[in-house]
Amino acid sequence: MTMESTYQKIEKTVARELSCSAHAMKHVMRVYNLCLHLAKYELNVDLDVLKTAALLHDIARVKEFNDKTGNIDHSALGAEMADKILRTLGYPEKKIAHIKHCITAHRFRGKTKPQTKEAKILFDADKLDVLGAIGVARCFMIAGQYGQKIYSDISIKEYLKDNVVEEKADGMVRDISKHTPILEFELKFKHIPERLYTQKAREIAKERLRFMENFFEKLKREIKGEL
């Protein structure tokens, strides 16, 4: 069996697992392509590890989404699911361990940070896919889902001060209905470039952030009634 057909087999397995979420599968394929693009600007990338990890990184997304206990972390469970699949496909032990590290370390808020070049590229590609017009669209869809306002003039300082529902060991729990897309942009999206590992990803992130920034500036002007 050639490597190419192994990837096809993995892609089919992932597509089956994510079959109820066409969006998740499309995201996987975009991240896969972004990984290949970022890899061009890096030296000595193990493309076999990178491609396999990219295809498998969100395999546990639907399981996490459907889980009512809130205990499933799709990066941890995804690594376990990948382990079984790769073993069946005859991947060598060392590669399996490396691919599992890439999957475990791809979460933005995860404890495990990416240690290898391949894990860093996957982390970066995954973050790039939530920026730009997709990022704007997602922010407002979440706003609609949670009854948030279209826009708010509240400062970040005020928001962070007044909006704590519960203080937990791993951070504050906030009232999501008080959140707004512009706050999400200011608090999270704007800081993505500094969290990225590769130079090329940072460049793409900055370009996509400029698009988002322009959008929010235009929205602000319209809300204020500028003609």
Add this chain to the structure above:
Amino acid sequence: MTMESTYQKIEKTVARELSCSAHAMKHVMRVYNLCLHLAKYELNVDLDVLKTAALLHDIARVKEFNDKTGNIDHSALGAEMADKILRTLGYPEKKIAHIKHCITAHRFRGKTKPQTKEAKILFDADKLDVLGAIGVARCFMIAGQYGQKIYSDISIKEYLKDNVVEEKADGMVRDISKHTPILEFELKFKHIPERLYTQKAREIAKERLRFMENFFEKLKREIKGEL
């Protein structure tokens, strides 16, 4: 009492009525400003009628929103509410009738079409305020609210054909969860300029539509994974 203080009184009454919806009140004031702007490009506008109608046009919005029977039409009820307020304020009979016509005729899907210059300006200003970045944001908030997809490749023809839940005398009832922001843009927003009455409003509408179009084009490219 000067006219200026009459407007302030009306604004306060409307603000009280819309107090639970800061968004609705902000929209009212933007439409008011847009009306004044559009009026500059038209001859012989009765600014007294236009300003009063602009302030009052959405006064029944919250009542329509909270109505569980689905029978309240905020343009009809708004005209009735305006009637009472203007009578108390001593507006002459003829002006009241004209202002009521402006309010009744401001709805996009309403049966009564605007007959006077002032009614046409109010209609146009109200439609302009749903275009541009605000329009994009609203589309996606509604998408989030109704569990719609972020994007769909489905053609308008397919959507219109396959998606009818019920056929009613005044149009088809469609499955809103199958709807998407891009379809809303193609089916509704794109056709707004041809529905407007004043030249200046059509110009502003086209500029705001270009912004929306650019947004959806960028989204489409990102979804397809173009780098």
